[in-house]
Amino acid sequence: MPDPGQPDQELLRRARAGDEEALGVLYQRHYAAIYRFARHMSGDATLAEEAAQEVFLALLRRRDGYDPERGAVAGYLFGIARHWLSRRWRQDSRWAPLNEEVAAAPPGAAGGAADPERRETVAAVRRAIAALPEHYRAVVVLCEIEERSYEEVAQAMGCPVGTIRSRLHRARALLARKLEPARPSQPASPASVLTARCQA
Amino acid sequence: MSRRPDDDQAAWALLRQERERQDRLDSALADLRAEAEHWPLSAWPPERLLAACRQRRNLRTWRHGAWWAAAAAAASLAALAWLGPRLLSPAHGVAATAVPAIQAPAPAPAQVMEATLSQPSSGTFLPLGGPLPADGFVVRVNLPESDLASLGIAAAPGAGPVPAEVLMDQDGVPRGIRFLQ
Numbered sequence: 001m002p003d004p005g006q007p008d009q010e011l012l013r014r015a016r017a018g019d020e021e022a023l024g025v026l027y028q029r030h031y032a033a034i035y036r037f038a039r040h041m042s043g044d045a046t047l048a049e050e051a052a053q054e055v056f057l058a059l060l061r062r063r064d065g066y067d068p069e070r071g072a073v074a075g076y077l078f079g080i081a082r083h084w085l086s087r088r089w090r091q092d093s094r095w096a097p098l099n100e101e102v103a104a105a106p107p108g109a110a111g112g113a114a115d116p117e118r119r120e121t122v123a124a125v126r127r128a129i130a131a132l133p134e135h136y137r138a139v140v141v142l143c144e145i146e147e148r149s150y151e152e153v154a155q156a157m158g159c160p161v162g163t164i165r166s167r168l169h170r171a172r173a174l175l176a177r178k179l180e181p182a183r184p185s186q187p188a189s190p191a192s193v194l195t196a197r198c199q200a
Numbered sequence: 201m202s203r204r205p206d207d208d209q210a211a212w213a214l215l216r217q218e219r220e221r222q223d224r225l226d227s228a229l230a231d232l233r234a235e236a237e238h239w240p241l242s243a244w245p246p247e248r249l250l251a252a253c254r255q256r257r258n259l260r261t262w263r264h265g266a267w268w269a270a271a272a273a274a275a276s277l278a279a280l281a282w283l284g285p286r287l288l289s290p291a292h293g294v295a296a297t298a299v300p301a302i303q304a305p306a307p308a309p310a311q312v313m314e315a316t317l318s319q320p321s322s323g324t325f326l327p328l329g330g331p332l333p334a335d336g337f338v339v340r341v342n343l344p345e346s347d348l349a350s351l352g353i354a355a356a357p358g359a360g361p362v363p364a365e366v367l368m369d370q371d372g373v374p375r376g377i378r379f380l381q
Contacts, residue, residue, distance in 0.1 A: 009329070015253060016256060017257065018253055018254060018255075018256045018257020019253070019256070019257075020245075020250050020253050020254065022248065023245055023250070023253045024244055027244065027245045027249070028243060031241065031242070031245075032333050035239070035241060035308065036239065037356060038333075039236070039239065040232070040236065045239075053246065053248065053249060056249050057248075058247065058251055059340055060252050060253060060256055079244060090306075118227070118228070118231060121227070121228045121231075122228050122231045122232055122235070123227065124228070124231065125228035125232060145228045145229060145232055145233050145236065147233070152317065158267065172222070175225055176218075176221045176222060176225050177376045179221065179224060179228070180221060187281070
């Protein structure tokens with residue numbers, strides 16, 4: 001039985017050599033996060049389970065995929081999951097395009113909030129996340145829901161940390177706008193008010 | 201440039217509104233996070249993953265065995281390529297027949313003796329099993345009576361050690377002996 005405190009890199013090496021116990025420890029350590037990421041991204045529990053399993057299969061089969069110098073194993077796994085989902089959506093786009101209806105009522109929707117108003121807000125956020133472009137959605141899920149570091153997210157997304165920050169900022173603004181209740185006329189944003197004031 | 205109180209109030213109101221919106225978003229995201237913690241998950245890899253892991257192990261074992269087999273085959277071929285011509289060529293036979301020529305009766309042991317001793321003795325060496333070497337060297341010794349008996353030479357009782365010269369081969373094996381007395 002491998003030491004539970006063993007680093008991911010060593011466990012990965014042993015799992016690739018056929019050590020089922022090492023694979024088990026890696027699975028216990030990362031499966032839940034990968035599953036949640038895939039489910040938040042897709043809004044589909046079955047697809048998320050399939051994605052998470054495919055991630056581990058790819059982990060076993062890819063010989064030269066993981067580079068320890070580029071970051072942690074977790075970021076690498078999220079990257080595989082993101083690529084797998086993108087590929088899957090491209091393949092399935094002819095038959096079942098992801099839309100708001102699909103993500104609107106995933107199993108156990110808004111089960112965490114007792115207050116009906118909050119439940120509605122959570123459902124609205126879920127719909128809003130599902131409607132985001134994929135690269136914004138992944139950043140929101142990883143940074144805000146999975147609470148991963150910018151470095152890990154940058155590794156998973158294959159882009160610099162600065163890009164992740166700007167995408168997150170933009171995605172939050174989009175989400176906040178979607179959560180805003182409908183109004184007869186849109187007021188000026190605080191930034192525009194301040195700019196106007198400075199120019200006065 | 202003058203500040204108008206209405207502008208300040210409007211800006212603050214918008215900032216407050218933005219802050220509330222962000223707080224609402226954070227709260228909803230936290231609820232989403234909490235909800236996801238309760239999703240049912242399997243604790244151990246499914247059989248499909250374990251089978252893939254076993255397959256990796258078997259493949260690795262097979263590759264390991266195949267590598268050693270290939271290495272052994274390559275070593276055998278190399279050995280055959282190196283030894284083959286030597287075993288099969290006529291030169292090998294010539295070398296074998298050359299051995300007796302080397303072992304043939306040597307040049308005169310006296311010459312060897314002259315090369316190695318400042319005061320050479322006369323007489324011939326008695327072979328001690330096998331031919332006398334052509335390029336040996338001579339060592340002068342005093343042989344005790346017991347050693348004379350082991351050489352099959354009867355010595356008078358109480359005669360004491362007998363001086364002799366031993367002809368040594370290049371490999372240090374005694375090949376001949378000559379008694380000086």
